[in-house]
Amino acid sequence: MLPVLPDRHWCTRASSGGRHLMWILLALALFGTSSDVLAHAVAQGDKGYIQEITGVNLIAFMYLGAKHMVTGYDHLLFLLGVIFFLYRMQHIALYVSLFALGHSTTMLLGVYFNIGINSYIIDAIIGLSVVYKALDNLGAYQRWFGFQPNTRAATLIFGLFHGFGLSSKIIEYDISPDGLVPNLLAFNVGVEIGQIIALAMILIVMGFWRKTDGFFRHAYTANVAMMSAGFLLVGYQLTGYFVA
Template identity: 50%
Template sequence: MNRIWPLALICAGLPVAGFAHGIAGGDQAYLMANAGFRPFPFMYLGAKHMVTGYDHLLYLAGVIFFLHRLADVMKFVSLFALGHSITLLFGVLSGLHVNAFLIDAIIGLSICYKALENLGVIRWFDARLAVFGFGLVHGFGLSSKLQDLSLSDDGLIGNMVSFNIGVEVGQILALTILVAMFSWLRDLRSFGTVALNANVILFGAGLVLFGFQITGFFITWR
């Protein structure tokens, strides 16, 4: 039972970091000053954004929590990646702006939904459809942060494709750690109790993230 506490502490600390999640000041300055096609820096920034994106990682943790087969992990993660790739690229390249607070609030609810689904409380949608749909929402979360930086049109398409590739690389790195951790947890005799507590914590993390973001939406809404 004591082995759940490292996981609990990690999950409990994520909502605060998720609330502050964005593009760091130095990275913002680089993106805003950039002109021309710069694939490798944008790939790096995309990977960095994903591995520090606690909201995305919380959702992915919920998605793969009970997946035992690598093929199933790849299937669901690919659906999520397809969803957020579509809206990340479409949002930035089309100029479609979505309120960042509202999108991040929905991302918080997506974490809550997945936790409740894992707990067997609700299942409103087919699991594959839900993962793809929430992937679309998470992609708008990424694009909204990039749109606020007034990126140069010079090389924009190539840079956004590079950024998205970096996001996928970062996702793979994060998933490698998560899959290893969940494989270790499944070997515990008390895995049932661990799974229950972990998903309750996951629900609480999503709820706190939702509360922060929806409050920000109403405070800044005009």
């Protein structure tokens, strides 16, 4: 069983450091919900490039994949939640691999078979994945329902939704079928490279943070902030769906 926050009274009070973490995460979510930085949107320059090129362009698509992951705040929030209480590298590798498997499968198959999902709906589900993981880290399911959901299955399933989020956007750009398969594979390799880079940065920060005396006190606030950011993303996407 994965560790969760201890059920102690002091965990319910946010320290000044914890409040800073909350504002950082909420600011990240607010930045992400701006009209020009949608969760799975591709930058305008990259969008035009994708639509114009034909043939096999492995390096270009690998770069675009890595860029997407490193700048994909929704992916990073979920990834942070997944590894928040993982200390052993074999556990981190297992859960990140499950997320990558789900993400890669639906991204590749979704584009290849032209399976698109409304971008507002899929991004709202991705926001819910952040909420789910934050609540899991807080031990909410054990307290509310008396059982712990299968964390491995949840990571894989939400990885599938994250992949559909990206495939739906790629489909909208109607990229050339010439060289589609190798370009998609290169894009996916880039995504995984970006994920490794992002994960390394997260683990470095988490490593220093975990050595501090106030880690658990701040961790409670950080997960509440993560949950709030997830709800903010869900609300933004659902608003877009109903008013678009």
